[in-house]
Amino acid sequence: xxxxxxxxxxxxxxxxxxxxxxxxxxxxxxxxxxxxxxxxxxxxxxxxxxxxxxxxxxxxxxxxxxxxxxxxxxxxxxxxxxxxxxxxxxxxxxxxxxxxxxxxxxxxxxxxxxxxxxxxxxxxxxxxxxxxxxxxxxxxxxxxxxxxxxxxxxxxxxxxxxxxxxxxxxxxxxxxxxxxxxxxxxxxxxxxxxxxxxxxxxxxxxxxxxxxxxxxxxxxxxxxxxxxxxxxxxxxxxxxxxxxxxxxxxxxxxxxxxxxxxxxxxxxxxxxxxxxxxxxxxxxxxxxxxxxxxxxxxxxxxxxxxxxxxxxxxxxxxxxxxxxxxxxxxxxxxxxxxxxxxxxxxxxxxxxxxxxxxxxxxxxxxxxxxxxxxxxxxxxxxxxxxxxxxxxxxxxxxxxxxxxxxxxxxxxxxxxxxxxxxxxxxxxxxxxxxxxxxxxxxxxxxxxxxxxxxxxxxxxxxxxxxxxxxxxxxxxxxxxxxxxxxxxxxxxxxxxxxxxxxxxxxxxxxxxxxxxxxxxxxxxxxxxxxxxxxxxxxxxxxxxxxxxxxxxxxxxxxxxxxxx
Numbered sequence: 001x002x003x004x005x006x007x008x009x010x011x012x013x014x015x016x017x018x019x020x021x022x023x024x025x026x027x028x029x030x031x032x033x034x035x036x037x038x039x040x041x042x043x044x045x046x047x048x049x050x051x052x053x054x055x056x057x058x059x060x061x062x063x064x065x066x067x068x069x070x071x072x073x074x075x076x077x078x079x080x081x082x083x084x085x086x087x088x089x090x091x092x093x094x095x096x097x098x099x100x101x102x103x104x105x106x107x108x109x110x111x112x113x114x115x116x117x118x119x120x121x122x123x124x125x126x127x128x129x130x131x132x133x134x135x136x137x138x139x140x141x142x143x144x145x146x147x148x149x150x151x152x153x154x155x156x157x158x159x160x161x162x163x164x165x166x167x168x169x170x171x172x173x174x175x176x177x178x179x180x181x182x183x184x185x186x187x188x189x190x191x192x193x194x195x196x197x198x199x200x201x202x203x204x205x206x207x208x209x210x211x212x213x214x215x216x217x218x219x220x221x222x223x224x225x226x227x228x229x230x231x232x233x234x235x236x237x238x239x240x241x242x243x244x245x246x247x248x249x250x251x252x253x254x255x256x257x258x259x260x261x262x263x264x265x266x267x268x269x270x271x272x273x274x275x276x277x278x279x280x281x282x283x284x285x286x287x288x289x290x291x292x293x294x295x296x297x298x299x300x301x302x303x304x305x306x307x308x309x310x311x312x313x314x315x316x317x318x319x320x321x322x323x324x325x326x327x328x329x330x331x332x333x334x335x336x337x338x339x340x341x342x343x344x345x346x347x348x349x350x351x352x353x354x355x356x357x358x359x360x361x362x363x364x365x366x367x368x369x370x371x372x373x374x375x376x377x378x379x380x381x382x383x384x385x386x387x388x389x390x391x392x393x394x395x396x397x398x399x400x401x402x403x404x405x406x407x408x409x410x411x412x413x414x415x416x417x418x419x420x421x422x423x424x425x426x427x428x429x430x431x432x433x434x435x436x437x438x439x440x441x442x443x444x445x446x447x448x449x450x451x452x453x454x455x456x457x458x459x460x461x462x463x464x465x466x467x468x469x470x471x472x473x474x475x476x477x478x479x480x481x482x483x484x485x486x487x488x489x490x491x492x493x494x495x496x497x498x499x500x501x502x503x504x505x506x507x508x509x510x511x512x513x514x515x516x517x518x519x520x521x522x523x524x525x526x527x528x529x530x531x532x533x534x535x536x537x538x539x540x541x542x543x544x545x546x547x548x549x550x551x552x553x554x555x556x557x558x559x560x561x562x563x564x
Contacts, residue, residue: 002272002273003273003274003275004029004030004031004127004240004272004273004274004275005022005027005028005029005030005032005274005275005276006018006022006028006029006031006045006274006275006276006277006278006370006555007030007031007033007259007260007273007276007277007278008022008030008031008032008033008087008272008278008280009033009093009228009247009278009279009280009281009284009286009289009450010033010034010094010095010258010279010281010282010528011032011033011034011038011092011095011225011230011241011243011275011278011280012090012094012095012097012225012280012281012282012528012544013037013095013096013097013225013279013528013530013541013544013545013548014280014527014544014545014547014551015032015034015095015225015261015281015400015527015528015548015549016032016093016094016095016226016229016279016377017135017224017225017227017229017548017549018229018278018527018548018551018552018555019032019229019230019239019241020171020230020232021549021553021556022231022552022555022556023233023238023455023550024233024237025238025409025556026236026237026344027238028238029238029240029268030238030239031240031241031242031244031272031274032093032240032242033245033247033260033262033272034073034092034093034241034243034244034245035070035091035243035244035245035246035247036067036068036070036090036091036092036243036244037067037092037093037243038093038241038243038244039093039226040068040092040094040098040224040226040346041094041224041226041227041231043064045063045064045068046066046068046094046098046219046222046224047222047284048221048354048362048363049102049215049217049221049222049362049363049364049365050065050362050363050364050365051065051075051222051362051366051367052099052100052101052102052140052222052362052365053366053390055068055099056069056088057501061418063374065099065561066091067091067092068090068091068098068099068410069088069089069090069091069099070088070089070090070091071086071087071089071125072086072087072088072089072284072316072430072433073085073086073430074087074433074434074435075207075432075433075434075438076219078433078436078439079416079436079437079438079439079488079491080437080438080488080491080553081490083488084214085163085435085492085493086420087284087493087495087497088495089219089282089390089495092226092243092488093225093226093230093241094224094227094230095225095227095282095526095539095544096282096495097194097216097223097224097225097226097541098158098224098226100495100541101365101367101539102215102216102217102222102223102365102366103213103214103215103365103370103386103539103541104174104203104213104214104215104216104367104465104539104541104542105202105203105207105213105384105538105539105542106132106203106538106542106546107207107212107458107536107537107538107542107543108207108380108381108536108538109539110380110537111125111127111534111535111536111537112124112125112127112128112532112536113125113515113545114535115433115503115532115533117493117502118504119414119503119505119506119509119513119533120503120504120533121513121514122513122514123374123503123513123550125306125427127550128546128547128550129548130166130397130542131363131544131546131547131549131553132167132203132542132546132551133165133166133167133170133226134167135167135170135172135545135546135549136166136167136168136170136172136174136175137167137168137170137171137172137174138161138166138167138168138174138214139166139174139176140161140175140176140177140214141161141163141166141168141175142168142169143375146175146176147176149178149179149180150176150180150212151180151184151188151212151213152183152188152198152211155198155201156188157199159199159201160199161200161201161202161204162201162204162205163247165201165203165204165205166203169351170230171228171229172216172223172228172229172545173194173216173218174214174215174216174221175214175215175217175218176212176213176214176215176362177212177215177219177363177364177368178217178219178357178358178359178363179218179301179353179360179361179363179364180212180368181361181366181389182364182366183389183405183466184212184368184369184387186462186463186466187210187369187387188210188211188212188460189460189462190208190457190460190461190462191210191369191371191457191465193216193460193462194380194453194456194457194460194561195204195463196209196210196371196373196457196538197209197210198210198479199211199372201541202214202370202372202538205463206371206375207372207381207537207538208372208380208381209371209372210369210370210371210373210385210440211369211370211371212368212369212370213367213368213369215365215439215469216228216541218339219358220354220357220358220359220362220363221358221363225545227560232391232464237509241403242262243356244264244265244270245262245263245264245272246262246263246264246271247260247261247262247281247289248262248263248269248291248294248427249261249289249293249427250277250289250290250292250295250524251271251273252293252294252309252391252562253308253340255310255520255521255522256521256522256523256524257276257521257522257523257524258273258275258277258482258523259271259272259273259274259277259418259508260272260277263297263427263444264501274523275523276419276523276524276525276555277523277524277525278280278516278525278526278527279501279525279526279527279528280526280527280528280548281321281497281528282497282528282529282530282544283498283500283501283528283529284420284430284431284433284497284500285431285525286430286500286501286515286528286530287315287316287420287431287500287501287510287530288316288394288420288422288430288431290312290315290316290501290510290518290526291306291315291421291422291431291534292306292422292425292427292429293309294306294307294308294309294310294551295308295309295310295312295315295518295521296308296311296312296313296315296316297311297312297313297316298311300422301422303422304376304422304424304425305425306422306425309519310517312520313507313508314501314502314508314510315500315501315505316419316420316421316431316500317415317417317419317420317499317500317501317502317508317511318419318500318502318508318533319417319418319433319434319435319464319493319497319498319499319500320414320416320417320418320497320498320499320534320535321414321418321419321435321493321495321496321497321498321535322377322384322410322411322412322414322494322496322535323388323410323411323414323416323437323447323491323492323493323494324370324408324409324410324411324491324492324493324494325408325409325447325451325486325487325490325492326353326406326407326408326472326490327406327408327451327454327455327458327470327472327473328391328404328405328406328409328470328471328472329402329404329406329407329458329467329468329469329470329471330403330404330468330469330470331403331405331445331467332465332466332467332468333403333465333466339429342387353403355559364392366388366389367386367387367388367408368382368387368388368389369387370385370386371384371385371457372384372412372448372538373385373453375446375453380448380537381412382411382412382413382446382537383409383410383411383412383446383447383449383450383453384408384409384410384412384538385407385408385409385410385450385453385454386406386407386408386508387405387406387407387408388407389404389405390404390406390428391403391404391405391406392393392402403413404471405466407454407457407458409447409451409453409454410450410494411446411447411450412535412537412538413535413537414437414442414446415440415441415442415444416436416437416438416439416440416498417436417440417510418432418434418435418436418437419433419434419436419500420432420500421434437491442479444483444484444487444488444491447487447491448480448483448484448487451473451483451487452483455466455470458470472486472490473486473490494539496529496534496535496540497529497530498530498536498540499530499533499534499535500530501518501528501530501531502527502530502532502533503516503531503532503533504533509533510526510531511525511526511531514554515554516531516551516554516555525555527547527551527552527555528544528546528547528548529544530545531542531547532547541542
């Protein structure tokens, strides 16, 4: 029987970090189990940043994006008039970093200090900063010439990047876009005229302001968790990657985890045993596996015929995600990207620019600029804007032939809290997911106020030559009732689920923040975004990388990270 020191379930951002760091000791045997395919980083559809818009477009399924997707769906949401929301996750070594928008935003200092003060000692901002730095190769500091093409040169020169806040030798390359769209420059000018402050670094001393995003890219290509953390070490003899195996349950000896059972694509079953089992399967799958294995709320497990192994009522609870709406605009010019016949010559040049220089449209995700703003006047932003230079993007996989643009409005700290639970005891049956959007203390007000702030930016003179009409919500939607109806009808998530195996010490906590062990068990840990007790104020992948870097040290018994 093959036995490992660590069996890691899930090869997303957290799983790849753990596989790299735990296998650094040649005496330690590590298995990384993933339901999807391996060796994805060199596939064209993964490497090309623009290809992300194809993963959820049915008309472009022939390109193969569906092979990297796993789909979940909410139950009818009571606060959305019974509407259900589709929830995509990445599948394969690299996980959702194979398909995400690549935006690299850490979150706010207060997010992590709230973790610390809420029962997770050692998880404050200053505790995590060394791990953010250890993960990063921040290209604007590692190679300052790389940003010479960007707009707002004078503003950026007046506020240089702080090397104390960034790493330059980590495995994860973080960079600006290789090519800035002319429309992104329009957005910057309009945001300034709307009275907002330029911010060259959303991961710097302050998050508030408008600017250009940084991305997990290198030389115009997507950087995934696989390419950053697995490809450089995949030849280690003590690291075994087991793709194409969907874990169906944990093997338990009482409250001790001893291995996992899995099923492959051919329907064959098998087992992999280890001294330590680490779940890194994400906020939907990690709690689902715990419940299928008898760890969770005992009454809920018994309802589905599962014998409780350990009563842990917090498993699956505390589900949080970012709320997101899209303002869509039709353009009167061809400055926004589009696949119209008139734009065909320009798009052909973009193809050539990608092939020859890794620049142009295909090196872009379209979401090039954005802002962190406050709807309350408080210094801490509560909304995030994403300005997309095309009508097609990950949240809106349509409009390829129309020249237009989108402004996303994201609520950073929604008050809604949901749950992941069982539909049945069958591992093939997906979990039941309810977000409870706009229930309890949660309301559309923050999104409504953010929508109006976004409209104010679009109404500035720099957009006038390009703007034909507002498609959604439409010029007629002005009062609170009309905007709230639009929000309830269209709101979705930014695919940032967290919290379902939350760290902490209270009665609903699932994971010990000092060891990452599941409370009341042995040989079992969880390391992924599900352990975040509170959603961070920004895209979650950066925080997931840092969380996994710190967790690797906790698993190995190291008090501090090595120097960045």
